[in-house]
Amino acid sequence: MKDIEENASxxxxxxxxxxxxxxxxxxxxxxxxxxxxxxQTEKQDNPxxxxxxxxxxxxxIDYSYLKLEAIPVRGLKRLAWSIxxxxxxxxxxxxxxxxxxxxxxxxxxxxxxxxxxxxVVVLGLITLxxxxxxxxxxxxxxxxxxxxxxxxxxxxxxxxxxxxxxLKSFYAGKPQQVLLxxxxxxxxxxxxxxxxxxxxxxxxxxxxxxxxxxxxxxFSYQTGLTVALSPWVAVDMVxxxxxxxxxxxxxxxxxxVRPSMVNRLSMLKSIVGHLALTGAxxxxxxxxxxxxxxxxxxxxxxxxxxxxxxVGLYSAKIGLATIAVSRPMGFIENKxxxxxxxxxxxxxxxxxxxxxx
Amino acid sequence: xxxxxxxxxxxxxxxxxxxxxxxxxxxxDKVSTTLERxxxxxxxxxxxxxxxxxxxxxxxxxxxxxxxxxxxxxSGFSPVLEKRLIGVKLLPLRNKNIxxxxxxxxIAGLKQQHPKWPSSTTDISGCIIELKLQKAKSSLNPxxxxxxxxxxxxxxxxxxxxxxxxxxxxxxxxxxxxxxxxFNREPRKQILGDLLPDLQNxxxxxxxxxxxxxxxxxxxxxxxEHCKAGERPLSLIQPGRFLMPGQIDDETxxxxxxxxxxxxxxxxxxxxxxxxxxxxxxxxxxxxYIKQLVEPFYKNFFSGIDRxxxxxxxxxxxxxxxxxxxxxRQALSNISDSFSYGPQNRILQLFTPKIDxxxxxxxKADQIVSGDHSSLVQLLESLVDHAYKTAQYEGVPPTxxxxxxxxxxxxxxxxxxxxxxGFDATGATIGYVHPPIPSFMPKNTQHQxxxxxxxxxxxxxIVSNENQAIPHIRIDSVLQSLVGDKxx
Numbered sequence: 089m090k091d092i093e094e095n096a097s098x099x100x101x102x103x104x105x106x107x108x109x110x111x112x113x114x115x116x117x118x119x120x121x122x123x124x125x126x127x128q129t130e131k132q133d134n135p136x137x138x139x140x141x142x143x144x145x146x147x148x149i150d151y152s153y154l155k156l157e158a159i160p161v162r163g164l165k166r167l168a169w170s171i172x173x174x175x176x177x178x179x180x181x182x183x184x185x186x187x188x189x190x191x192x193x194x195x196x197x198x199x200x201x202x203x204x205x206x207x208v209v210v211l212g213l214i215t216l217x218x219x220x221x222x223x224x225x226x227x228x229x230x231x232x233x234x235x236x237x238x239x240x241x242x243x244x245x246x247x248x249x250x251x252x253x254x255l256k257s258f259y260a261g262k263p264q265q266v267l268l269x270x271x272x273x274x275x276x277x278x279x280x281x282x283x284x285x286x287x288x289x290x291x292x293x294x295x296x297x298x299x300x301x302x303x304x305x306x307f308s309y310q311t312g313l314t315v316a317l318s319p320w321v322a323v324d325m326v327x328x329x330x331x332x333x334x335x336x337x338x339x340x341x342x343x344x345v346r347p348s349m350v351n352r353l354s355m356l357k358s359i360v361g362h363l364a365l366t367g368a369x370x371x372x373x374x375x376x377x378x379x380x381x382x383x384x385x386x387x388x389x390x391x392x393x394x395x396x397x398x399v400g401l402y403s404a405k406i407g408l409a410t411i412a413v414s415r416p417m418g419f420i421e422n423k424x425x426x427x428x429x430x431x432x433x434x435x436x437x438x439x440x441x442x443x444x445x
Numbered sequence: 446x447x448x449x450x451x452x453x454x455x456x457x458x459x460x461x462x463x464x465x466x467x468x469x470x471x472x473x474d475k476v477s478t479t480l481e482r483x484x485x486x487x488x489x490x491x492x493x494x495x496x497x498x499x500x501x502x503x504x505x506x507x508x509x510x511x512x513x514x515x516x517x518x519x520s521g522f523s524p525v526l527e528k529r530l531i532g533v534k535l536l537p538l539r540n541k542n543i544x545x546x547x548x549x550x551x552i553a554g555l556k557q558q559h560p561k562w563p564s565s566t567t568d569i570s571g572c573i574i575e576l577k578l579q580k581a582k583s584s585l586n587p588x589x590x591x592x593x594x595x596x597x598x599x600x601x602x603x604x605x606x607x608x609x610x611x612x613x614x615x616x617x618x619x620x621x622x623x624x625x626x627x628f629n630r631e632p633r634k635q636i637l638g639d640l641l642p643d644l645q646n647x648x649x650x651x652x653x654x655x656x657x658x659x660x661x662x663x664x665x666x667x668x669x670e671h672c673k674a675g676e677r678p679l680s681l682i683q684p685g686r687f688l689m690p691g692q693i694d695d696e697t698x699x700x701x702x703x704x705x706x707x708x709x710x711x712x713x714x715x716x717x718x719x720x721x722x723x724x725x726x727x728x729x730x731x732x733x734y735i736k737q738l739v740e741p742f743y744k745n746f747f748s749g750i751d752r753x754x755x756x757x758x759x760x761x762x763x764x765x766x767x768x769x770x771x772x773x774r775q776a777l778s779n780i781s782d783s784f785s786y787g788p789q790n791r792i793l794q795l796f797t798p799k800i801d802x803x804x805x806x807x808x809k810a811d812q813i814v815s816g817d818h819s820s821l822v823q824l825l826e827s828l829v830d831h832a833y834k835t836a837q838y839e840g841v842p843p844t845x846x847x848x849x850x851x852x853x854x855x856x857x858x859x860x861x862x863x864x865x866x867g868f869d870a871t872g873a874t875i876g877y878v879h880p881p882i883p884s885f886m887p888k889n890t891q892h893q894x895x896x897x898x899x900x901x902x903x904x905x906x907i908v909s910n911e912n913q914a915i916p917h918i919r920i921d922s923v924l925q926s927l928v929g930d931k932x933x
Binding site for chain 1 (some may be wrong): 863868900925
């Protein structure tokens with residue numbers, strides 16, 4: 089260490105050129121398959137020791153196996169059930185008390201209360217049934233998505249058939265049924281796995297994609313325009329929220345998701361998840377603006393208009409996320425990109441607001 | 446005359462009594478099993494694996510580790526680690542129609558002076574392992590029982606039969622189409638030889654000549670045997686019973702072949718085929734094969750599984766080449782459609798059982814150096830991708846492990862690289878260095894290191910002490926993943 093420091097402070101340095109010596113590369117032994125006769129030290133004298141959890145070799149810990157299992161708090165489910173039953177018993181008890189009190193007043197009052205209670209229970213059960221039915225249907229397109237993925241990864245006749253059955257059942261009674269039937273009738277009987285998914289993608293889903301993209305484009309333009317023209321921030325927020333929810337509903341409908349509260353909530357959840365996942369990968373709005381419009385945009389648009397354009401672009405992003413979520417199969421190729429929609433949006437804004445000469 | 450009538454009556458009444466007795470005893474067994482299942486103390490473990498994946502060795506070792514739990518290394522299995530395992534008993538299955546798993550025979554073979562691997566399974570067998578466990582101490586319930594029993598039901602079957610499961614959803618015509626696609630590609634095309642043009646040229650609408658059909662069938666069985674027992678074994682071999690028939694009364698069930706010309710006819714034409722045509726005769730036998738052999742096998746064996754371990758011999762497939770790896774992936778993908786995964790509550794589990802825990806195990810991990818085990822696991826995950834994703838989607842997080850029922854080699858350093866040393870079938874000492882195991886499916890060019898060189902087979906290690914458990918690789922992890930939660 090001292091030597092190095094002394095050399096570094098040496099004043100008698102003269103300029104010279106030298107060739108950097110290449111560090112000598114150690115030649116790691118490459119394992120190639122070969123048999124050999126073990127010598128005396130390599131021979132297996134005793135039975136081998138077992139290799140157990142967390143070991144790479146006996147007594148050699150393998151840290152990649154280190155993991156702790158979650159220990160759930162036991163009895164939470166039972167506690168929830170008990171609380172539920174307690175609340176239900178209290179309600180029944182209270183209703184019974186009220187009916188008894190009404191009975192002491194007049195039998196007609198008691199009868200009306202009983203009838204009302206029964207009506208509430210029946211309506212509650214009907215709503216619950218409808219909710220569950222809706223949930224099941226909502227889950228159907230998730231199943232279709234998974235089946236499609238499986239068909240792409242491996243050819244399996246049973247999986248193909250199940251995919252087709254699920255698609256048929258999902259679109260039964262919906263306007264898309266006719267299109268699906270046409271698509272399936274032209275499906276070659278020899279098609280397997282990947283071929284089935286590609287055919288459905290090309291024949292059935294591509295036209296739906298075009299329609300969905302049209303709607304995304306229309307909605308994002310309208311939202312952007314409204315924000316650009318509206319002078320109040322609070323109104324901007326309400327307007328963009330309303331238009332975006334409407335857009336989600338409409339795109340869902342294109343792919344066969346009925347507009348209902350349950351579906352909307354479930355889709356919103358998935359869209360937020362999708363946006364969080366793709367957020368980092370997607371291009372930032374500013375970057376897109378730079379790319380599609382160049383510096384000329386700043387000279388054309390005022391601050392308000394730029395804000396409107398930004399909101400419109402974000403709507404488009406939400407629209408694309410909605411397509412990704414509600415489309416019953418993932419895109420095989422030509423996945424729509426925000427860039428192409430952004431270009432269209434900027435063109436529309438340009439033609440709308442460009443000062444006329 | 447009177448005596449004859451009396452004897453007939455006696456015979457009939459005895460037969461009815463026997464039937465009634467059998468019915469009552471089976472009913473009692475079923476009730477008993479159902480109660481145990483309701484009590485969460487009976488688990489049906491499905492050992493799933495293709496032919497030659499090491500099922501019998503795995504089951505034998507698993508039983509041996511548990512029976513000799515005091516001497517075995519099961520530090521990853523919580524009841525052993527916490528010293529709560531009081532005792533283990535091996536019981537026969539309650540269903541008396543199924544033979545006992547030949548544990549004694551297999552373990553005697555493994556532990557003799559010149560050890561040998563358990564022989565391949567030729568028919569169904571099974572057993573129940575009863576684990577007597579001490580209950581984890583509860584500070585809240587002073588009346589809790591101190592010990593309880595956990596019954597683990599295991600059934601063994603020929604791996605060949607597993608590949609028949611996808612046929613349940615496949616028509617004969619569709620099967621012919623699938624065969625046509627497979628047979629026109631290597632390596633099957635070459636193995637088929639002259640049989641290929643014969644299967645392609647016979648008109649399925651022509652009247653059947655039973656002698657020709659019999660001849661074709663025999664040659665077809667020869668082809669299947671070659672696929673299985675060739676130097677590089679294939680995985681997708683259907684129909685499996687042609688190779689391992691088990692107990693069959695009607696031999697004609699196994700007398701059909703795929704006619705490759707079937708694909709050139711429309712459904713209507715096939716429907717209208719004459720009854721005595723090759724197509725109709727084979728279709729009828731195919732349907733009977735599914736109904737009488739495949740469906741009962743599935744119903745009795747796989748529809749009641751609570752937990753599953755899927756054994757995959759990744760190393761042999763990798764050593765055979767990319768075509769064989771792909772064939773194995775296809776076979777595993779096909780059979781995975783027959784299982785339903787998902788969490789299920791105890792009552793529903795009685796009626797519609799679902800698999801709520803699954804372990805994918807790359808077997809014969811003792812054939813590679815331990816540093817490559819993690820790559821082997823990644824390779825396994827890509828091989829069983831289809832089933833892996835399905836289980837994940839259904840809310841059953843799968844576990845993937847590199848395991849070995851029997852560890853037959855030790856790891857040494859030879860010429861500066863990691864190598865393995867053990868014994869061959871003659872008892873001579875052998876050692877080898879193998880190419881590194883890739884963690885992804887290698888492309889054709891990257892595969893050469895394995896294709897050029899065949900991994901030698903090790904014999905089991907010499908374990909002379911009967912009470913000493915056989916050395917294993919991560920059987921404790923498998924046990925913990927499958928039944929660990931039921932042991933507390």
